[in-house]
Amino acid sequence: MTAVEKFEWQQICERQDLVPGSGVCALVEGEQVALFYLPEEERAVYALANRDPIGNANVMSRGIIGDLGGKLVVASPLYKQHFELASGNCVEDESVCLEVYKVRLDGDHVLIGRG
Amino acid sequence: MEQRKIVVVGNGMVGHHFVQTLVESGSGDAITILGEEPRPAYDRVHLSDVFAGRAPEELAMATRGTYQQWGVDAHFGDPVVTIERNAKVVVTELGRRFSYDKLVLATGSYPFVPPVPGSDHKRCLTYRTIDDLGAIKSRSKDSTVGVVVGGGLLGLECANALQNLGLQTHVVEFAPGLMGVQLDDGGSRMLRRKVEALGVQVHTGKNTRHIVPGDEHALRMDFADESSLETDLIVFSAGIRPRDNLARDAELVVGERGGIVIDYKCKTTDTDIFAIGECALFGGRIYGLVAPGYRMAEAVAAQLAGDDVQFQGADMSTKLKLLGVDVGSIGDAHGRTEGSMSFVFSDEREEYYKRLVTSADGKQLLGAVLVGDCTSYDTLLQYHLNGIELPADPQGLIVPASGEQPTLGVAALPATAMVCSCHNVTKGDILCAIDGGCCSAGEVKGVTRASSGCGGCSAMLKNLVDDELLARGVSVDKSICEHFPHTRQELYHLAQVGEVKSFDAMIADHGQGRGCDICKPAVGSIMASLWNEHVLDARHVPLQDTNDTFMANMQKDGTYSVVPRVAGGEITPDKLIVLGEVAKKYDLYTKITGGQRVDLFGARLDQLPDIWRLLVDAGFETGHAYGKALRTVKSCVGSSWCRYGVQDSVAMAIAVEGRYKGLRAPHKFKSAVSGCTRECAEAQSKDFGIIATENGWNLYVCGNGGMKPRHADLFATDLDDQTLIKYIDRFLMFYIRTADRLQRTSVWMDNLEGGIEYLREVVIEDSLGIAAELEAQMAHVVGTYACEWKETLQDPQKLKRFRQFVNSDEADSGVVFVREREQVRPARPDERLRLVAVTK
Numbered sequence: 001m002t003a004v005e006k007f008e009w010q011q012i013c014e015r016q017d018l019v020p021g022s023g024v025c026a027l028v029e030g031e032q033v034a035l036f037y038l039p040e041e042e043r044a045v046y047a048l049a050n051r052d053p054i055g056n057a058n059v060m061s062r063g064i065i066g067d068l069g070g071k072l073v074v075a076s077p078l079y080k081q082h083f084e085l086a087s088g089n090c091v092e093d094e095s096v097c098l099e100v101y102k103v104r105l106d107g108d109h110v111l112i113g114r115g
Numbered sequence: 116m117e118q119r120k121i122v123v124v125g126n127g128m129v130g131h132h133f134v135q136t137l138v139e140s141g142s143g144d145a146i147t148i149l150g151e152e153p154r155p156a157y158d159r160v161h162l163s164d165v166f167a168g169r170a171p172e173e174l175a176m177a178t179r180g181t182y183q184q185w186g187v188d189a190h191f192g193d194p195v196v197t198i199e200r201n202a203k204v205v206v207t208e209l210g211r212r213f214s215y216d217k218l219v220l221a222t223g224s225y226p227f228v229p230p231v232p233g234s235d236h237k238r239c240l241t242y243r244t245i246d247d248l249g250a251i252k253s254r255s256k257d258s259t260v261g262v263v264v265g266g267g268l269l270g271l272e273c274a275n276a277l278q279n280l281g282l283q284t285h286v287v288e289f290a291p292g293l294m295g296v297q298l299d300d301g302g303s304r305m306l307r308r309k310v311e312a313l314g315v316q317v318h319t320g321k322n323t324r325h326i327v328p329g330d331e332h333a334l335r336m337d338f339a340d341e342s343s344l345e346t347d348l349i350v351f352s353a354g355i356r357p358r359d360n361l362a363r364d365a366e367l368v369v370g371e372r373g374g375i376v377i378d379y380k381c382k383t384t385d386t387d388i389f390a391i392g393e394c395a396l397f398g399g400r401i402y403g404l405v406a407p408g409y410r411m412a413e414a415v416a417a418q419l420a421g422d423d424v425q426f427q428g429a430d431m432s433t434k435l436k437l438l439g440v441d442v443g444s445i446g447d448a449h450g451r452t453e454g455s456m457s458f459v460f461s462d463e464r465e466e467y468y469k470r471l472v473t474s475a476d477g478k479q480l481l482g483a484v485l486v487g488d489c490t491s492y493d494t495l496l497q498y499h500l501n502g503i504e505l506p507a508d509p510q511g512l513i514v515p516a517s518g519e520q521p522t523l524g525v526a527a528l529p530a531t532a533m534v535c536s537c538h539n540v541t542k543g544d545i546l547c548a549i550d551g552g553c554c555s556a557g558e559v560k561g562v563t564r565a566s567s568g569c570g571g572c573s574a575m576l577k578n579l580v581d582d583e584l585l586a587r588g589v590s591v592d593k594s595i596c597e598h599f600p601h602t603r604q605e606l607y608h609l610a611q612v613g614e615v616k617s618f619d620a621m622i623a624d625h626g627q628g629r630g631c632d633i634c635k636p637a638v639g640s641i642m643a644s645l646w647n648e649h650v651l652d653a654r655h656v657p658l659q660d661t662n663d664t665f666m667a668n669m670q671k672d673g674t675y676s677v678v679p680r681v682a683g684g685e686i687t688p689d690k691l692i693v694l695g696e697v698a699k700k701y702d703l704y705t706k707i708t709g710g711q712r713v714d715l716f717g718a719r720l721d722q723l724p725d726i727w728r729l730l731v732d733a734g735f736e737t738g739h740a741y742g743k744a745l746r747t748v749k750s751c752v753g754s755s756w757c758r759y760g761v762q763d764s765v766a767m768a769i770a771v772e773g774r775y776k777g778l779r780a781p782h783k784f785k786s787a788v789s790g791c792t793r794e795c796a797e798a799q800s801k802d803f804g805i806i807a808t809e810n811g812w813n814l815y816v817c818g819n820g821g822m823k824p825r826h827a828d829l830f831a832t833d834l835d836d837q838t839l840i841k842y843i844d845r846f847l848m849f850y851i852r853t854a855d856r857l858q859r860t861s862v863w864m865d866n867l868e869g870g871i872e873y874l875r876e877v878v879i880e881d882s883l884g885i886a887a888e889l890e891a892q893m894a895h896v897v898g899t900y901a902c903e904w905k906e907t908l909q910d911p912q913k914l915k916r917f918r919q920f921v922n923s924d925e926a927d928s929g930v931v932f933v934r935e936r937e938q939v940r941p942a943r944p945d946e947r948l949r950l951v952a953v954t955k
């Protein structure tokens with residue numbers, strides 16, 4: 001397979017739409033994307049799929065953020081499994097994970113990378 | 116001496132494992148691995164994870180760099196086409212030649228596609244490689260229906276994948292049942308029932324005659340029984356066939372139905388050629404699982420390194436989750452051993468099926484089938500593998516016992532017991548790792564690789580490690596989580612004494628890291644009990660569970676329920692009408708709760724503020740159904756109406772509910788007030804209960820309904836109104852100060868040294884001299900009460916959070932309702948598929 005690395009950065013919302021230390025959800029071309037904002041961290045925004053693959057509902061943006069063993073995670077509000085913000089991997093269940101989106105701040109704009 | 120040349124054909128899971136084992140053995144051979152696929156080995160077992168969102172790259176078991184580092188010559192995307200046995204050379208499709216001293220064939224297998232006319236259509240696919248997966252994904256884009264041919268283990272996995280892709284999924288099986296190899300009839304029937312409930316349609320006993328273009332969908336399958344099925348794509352998963360053509364052409368002996376014949380040394384009929392993994396036929400069987408392949412790989416690597424290790428056959432027991440259904444099969448699942456006995460337990464309501472097969476004397480476990488509930492799998496497997504004698508009543512292992520379930524404690528296992536069969540790790544190996552200084556399951560995993568394969572053994576590993584550490588006197592940590600080396604009680608005191616007012620200050624002063632979903636809400640609750648600031652103040656927002664954040668209870672589909680306070684259960688007709696009107700306007704499912712009030716379900720996040728605006732305007736307040744706080748104070752009608760009532764229980768209930776509403780605690784707490792000793796309000800099952808007497812009130816404390824009911828203790832009798840409230844103030848504040856996280860008053864009492872007597876001393880006699888302080892603290896909380904919803908509605912900043920999307924007004928398309936008994940409810944998975952397919 002040839003993976004062509006071609007990204008387009010698309011503006012989704014403004015920094016002020018994000019909630020420090022917590023998550024919100026954005027709609028990106030029909031997909032629900034959970035945006036987490038950690039102004040204190042070296043990397044301040046993360047974007048993951050909003051769908052909880054275990055509870056099967058679109059709720060990940062409403063989970064609590066924290067760290068486990070030094071890795072930043074979000075806990076599903078339904079059944080409390082943890083997903084790593086950087087990789088989307090589920091800590092408790094190797095067989096599921098969340099899709100990870102490329103995301104960055106450009107001044108006050110929040111941009112998502114579309115591949 | 117010249118280096119020995121080892122050539123491996125096939126870079127799959129087993130070929131890779133062989134190379135890794137040989138490299139680690141330090142044999143010093145010149146190793147070459149030749150693979151047909153364009154990428155190094157990857158974890159085929161977890162292929163389906165990609166459908167659930169995992170990136171294919173994450174399945175990689177090695178990279179090109181790994182092989183370079185090991186000094187292994189690796190080539191990809193160029194299959195071997197010939198073995199020249201005389202010259203001891205293999206030749207690839209591109210004409211490259213590699214000579215060998217020893218050759219290892221690890222060519223795996225391919226999916227069998229039955230020779231049905233039309234099965235070569237471009238919408239007929241198979242499922243074994245990452246490339247297959249890409250093909251299925253892209254074909255699914257313009258499809259709504261998908262069929263899997265084959266109801267075995269892989270077929271059902273594939274059905275799961277198709278469902279994940281949003282297709283209306285069918286499984287077509289030739290045999291009369293699902294997973295016939297691993298399950299007996301009963302297990303297979305239960306599995307079918309569960310799979311169908313998940314929205315997958317199962318067709319058994321179907322022989323496909325041909326596949327032709329369809330009318331409504333791209334394809335139509337016509338079956339021998341004259342029925343037919345239309346679909347947009349078909350995935351064949353009707354068994355595997357060993358890839359033995361290279362060996363066949365080189366005139367090595369192969370089995371009648373395929374497979375390269377090997378002996379217990381994994382040697383083929385040419386002593387310089389080995390075969391391992393799914394291409395090999397040992398004792399007349401192909402092992403279609405990865406663990407036996409690994410054992411073969413290890414046996415060959417050990418022989419090449421000079422050890423005489425044999426392959427002894429392998430256990431085929433498996434435990435998996437298919438479409439979310441737990442399925443386990445151990446040993447002789449069908450009870451085919453002569454003279455064997457079976458114990459069968461089937462529960463059609465809870466939907467599980469369990470069968471034990473034992474030896475004639477009932478002492479040895481020969482096999483087992485588990486569908487719907489695999490909790491006893493680990494225990495049963497240990498009985499089976501280690502020949503441990505069964506208890507006198509083996510059925511107790513599968514029948515849900517009313518008393519103690521006989522479990523095989525990890526301590527009872529012999530050191531030789533296999534814990535992780537993927538990586539061949541025994542209990543003895545794990546004890547060794549602990550001897551070597553490992554102090555957690557994670558560390559043992561790192562050292563032994565246990566639970567890094569299929570993961571099926573991870574619960575057992577954790578159990579074993581914890582148990583062993585405890586036995587060695589390693590102290591058990593009572594910290595609430597990894598961020599604070601304190602109990603909740605200690606945190607409460609630290610916060611109070613240091614007047615700490617935010618989580619950030621708390622973790623900076625007393626903890627480490629960034630916090631988590633355990634300590635954040637716990638500290639949030641302590642802050643609320645102590646300082647009673649609005650839960651949605653910016654600095655408290657990240658601490659709250661979703662229920663607190665949105666001041667509503669999240670339901671299974673991500674919608675919320677709305678519960679306004681109805682103090683004492685008393686409500687005017689006008690207010691009832693408002694509830695009805697609001698429910699009607701937003702089409703909310705309406706139910707009377709067990710707490711004497713009304714719950715409105717199915718509100719979307721973005722609807723919550725509008726709903727609450729109507730309610731607040733009509734005079735309702737939040738009911739705190741979401742918080743670790745006071746829930747309801749139930750009442751009976753009492754002396755105003757009831758011919759036996761001796762006090763006004765409704766007025767007291769309303770007063771008590773009004774006083775403690777919004778008070779945050781380690782867990783929720785409830786109360787009730789009965790107007791006489793008949794106790795119609797069930798006050799003795801509450802955290803604090805009040806029962807009227809001729810002379811005043813009797814106070815009961817620390818009762819509980821719920822999971823583990825506890826009858827409340829009589830605390831004080833014939834109290835007047837003021838004394839009653841004073842005692843309750845002190846009681847509640849003392850509980851809030853000293854209880855553990857998520858500890859109801861009942862459990863708190865059971866753990867309180869000195870019990871009810873001690874509590875009386877503290878509360879009534881003020882033995883600790885803190886009564887005034889407790890009362891003052893309560894007065895502060897009561898005095899600063901404000902309805903959280905009312906405040907929120909006045910604050911545009913806070914309301915901003917109640918948007919489904921920050922960049923769109925669309926509603927969550929994942930919320931799908933159906934109607935039942937004239938009201939809405941969330942659609943079940945099968946209904947959802949139908950409904951979404953229609954609206955697409």
Ligand code: SRM
Pocket residue numbers: 668669670676677678706707708709710711712713714740746747783785800801818819820821822823859
């Ligand atoms: C709605 C209701 C059931 C109903 O339809 O009647 C209900 C619904 C829930 N109960 Fe309950 N309980 C409801 C009355 C009860 C009662 C009866 C009562 O209060 O008189 C009990 C037993 C009494 C008791 O608590 O001692 C009860 C014992 C529980 C328990 C077990 C608590 C325990 O310590 O054993 C839980 C689990 C928990 O809290 O950890 C629970 C948890 C829940 C949760 C929060 C479960 C959840 O996480 O989704 C439910 C959410 C409510 C919601 O979404 O609005 N619910 N629950 C009742 C709401 C009462 C209210 O108006 O607030």
Ligand SMILES: Cc1cc2nc3c(=O)[nH]c(=O)nc-3n(C[C@H](O)[C@H](O)[C@H](O)COP(=O)(O)OP(=O)(O)OC[C@H]3O[C@@H](n4cnc5c(N)ncnc54)[C@H](O)[C@@H]3O)c2cc1C
Pocket residue numbers: 124125126127128129130149150151152159160161162163193194195196221222223224242243244269272358361391392393394402403404405406408435569
């Ligand atoms: C979807 C799925 C789910 C599974 N789930 C489980 C499970 O839960 N538990 C379990 O134990 N097992 C499971 N399996 C089975 C498991 O994947 C196999 O047992 C395992 O991969 C066998 O390893 P292998 O190396 O023998 O074969 P493979 O992994 O198939 O590797 C063989 C490799 O050899 C290559 N090859 C073939 N011929 C040539 C040639 N002439 N020249 C060069 N290269 C060649 C092939 O392209 C392939 O890459 C699953 C399999 C699938 C497909």
Ligand code: SF4
Pocket residue numbers: 751752753754757758759760761789790791792793794795796
């Ligand atoms: S407890 Fe029963 S009998 Fe007593 S007042 Fe209440 S309703 Fe009447």
Ligand code: FES
Pocket residue numbers: 534535536537538565566567568569570571572573
């Ligand atoms: S048994 Fe598979 S990882 Fe241990």
